[in-house]
Amino acid sequence: MVSQWGIKFAVHLITNHFGKIVAKVCETLLRQGPLTLELLIRFTELSKEHVKNSLLVLIQHNCVQAFICEGGDVDESRVKTQYLVLFDNILHRPRFPKFMEIVLQELDKHCEKVLEGLLRDGRLTLKQMIDRASQGASQENDSAVVADAVRENLCKLLMARYVERCPAAEVTIVEEEIITKKRGAKSDQNFKAPETTIQRVIEAAVPGDAIRFSLTADTGCNSDEETKPADINVAENNEKEQLILWRVNFEEFLRYLRDKLLIENVRARMDDGAATVVRAMLEATRNVDKRVKIENSVPLELDQLFTEVIKTENGLQMTMDRVKAYLVQLGCSSQISFAYTIDLKHIIHLARNEEVESIVLKRYGRDAYRMFRHLSKEKQFCPTDKIAESTLVEKKEAPKLLNRLLKDNYLHMEKLNVSVVGSNKQTQLLMWRVNQPLLWEYVLDEMYHAALNLSLRMAFEQEKDEEILNVPKDKITASEPLQKKYKRLQNVCLLLGSSLLKLDDALMLFHDF
Amino acid sequence: MNRLRESSPQRKRQKVSPSLTNEESILYNLIYSKKDIGIWTGDMKRETNLPVTVFNKTLKELMSKSMIKEVTTIQNKGRKHYMAIEFEPSKEITGGNWYTDGKLDTDFIAALKDVCFKYISKQKVSTLDGFLEWSKKNGIFNSEVTPTQVEDIMKTLVLDDAIVEVTSNGYGDFASIPVGRVCYKCKSNVKVKGELKYGLVPYIPCFACPRISFCSPDGVVSPRTCVYYDKWHVLEVIHI
Structure with a gap:
């Protein structure tokens, strides 16, 4: 369930990129959940043409996925296509510069150009990519050379999994039967949260790994079917290859950014050695599990990990014992046949806690920060006096600070009536605790709110001084007031832009990782 | 720092003084029964039922005989709290090791x-x-x-x-x-004064603002008209 400010922020992004009509369709889908075309028209009160075109835009930019839900009591003749908005993909839009920077660092500027086209247009065929490149290239370049270069760059991007085949245009999911299970200890142990419609639709739409990242056109057949090489006509195949739609694989970029965060967090908390071990572990298991939200790293044997560690500059001086010692410090378990695994969820939780704590420090001061950290560590209800004693905060001040944190939803409080020993009197104890999952949701919503406000202010500042952007540079340098105004606008855009980028890092930490 | 030497509570045996009047012994026994917790004058008056003038005189007498002492409580510094001289105030009264005269040191x-x-x-x-x-x-x-x-x-x-x-x-x-x-x-990311270096969001304009809950495009405060932004811009320009 997306929070209120999350929806507002997503709608703001879509309004900025595609206008108000598309944003209205998007907002309706975000607020109402998956809808059919008829219902969308009714809810948005827009014309059929407008809604249809808006959906096409959103699908082109990977923000909407169509699906059909079969099964249940629904009459088969009445089964209709529904449209599901992909909130995460909308939030990825301001991250495009980050994704391009990654490709520039990891691959080269030619691949970055191909990626830029895909980010700008959402979905492209190889032919469209070649056309795009041909327009930008000088006339001397032979079109065949350009085509080969684009093909090669696309191959590189596919190898690195930064680009993937577009998912099926429309998928069919079967409505799950509600099975009432017997309650008991055994069923509790095996309990797994049911998949949401979004998860099921996305999973069904994504092609199998074998063809998802393959440029060679074994098209026309299902990923489960076998293709006989003799049956494939080369010319026909090339033609089909040109028609395959490609898009950016956001998951891979998020995984890259998640790994970076994990490594830097360990470096800050521990040292370079520990960070080297974590990097090696993630690098060695990179192709085994490509998901972003995983609790533990893929198990790896010590020998394999050591081989990966000594490949790095920092790891060259490390001995096997030292790597083992770092693994112990990282709290790694080696229960599965001498293979080690790192608790990634724990590191992410630590990073989230650090973020929330730094907010508490800035807003409520050092005493409140100490009390908050104490409660975070205790993970249970604590009485006011005990908190003040453990954190060396004045006992009269402690309740005031705790109440401020409670008012702003940073703490949870319960009142407890206890009888005083040796008398009939009853006294009330205030018990405090940090409810992490609820708090993280609240902080995430605050982040969406701040991101929306920052974005609106940035647009306002640019709008306010729009005329100065159209003034020629030599005119600006000649006039002092103009120069001052220009410098101010530059600084404001720099500050707000960098703030938005930082806030986006925090958004990913709380929402995507 | 010298106070740390006196911090360990020591109990001595109760000395029974034969020269106490009836009122004095009623009041003294009540105070003594409260041990290291002590008792507030209001509670004493209620429990002994002595007339105010008699009560005040008796309390003064016990003080002059050095049988009771006045102690400060961290819960209510304004209230007069008394304790038998034999006891040292408990942690609940003083606040513990780190408190002096009811105040955190x-x-x-x-x-x-x-x-x-x-x-x-x-x-x-x-x-x-x-x-x-x-x-x-x-x-x-x-x-x-x-x-x-x-x-x-x-x-x-x-x-x-x-x-x-x-x-x-x-x-x-x-x-x-x-x-x-x-x-x-x-910690490697701590400056000399213990100031934190990291944290992605606290220094971001808007997020650090105490008025964020009132601020929205159609709210009491709007990001377009917010006056605090200029403050942020000025601050940041200085840093740049």
């Missing part, structure tokens, strides 16, 4: 924290015993500082995120510390 705590932090920064890694040994050897404190007090200080430094509690692995900085021993280490 922040100067003492800050001084101790500073010494501990500087020692760990210099040593890179230290155990609790290592610090105690060093402070004893160099006569850092005028009065005796107990291991529990140092432990309290280390814990608050950990909560301040100035130092971290780690287990020795026997390598590098931990070479002189046996493997598995709990020790304290300075």
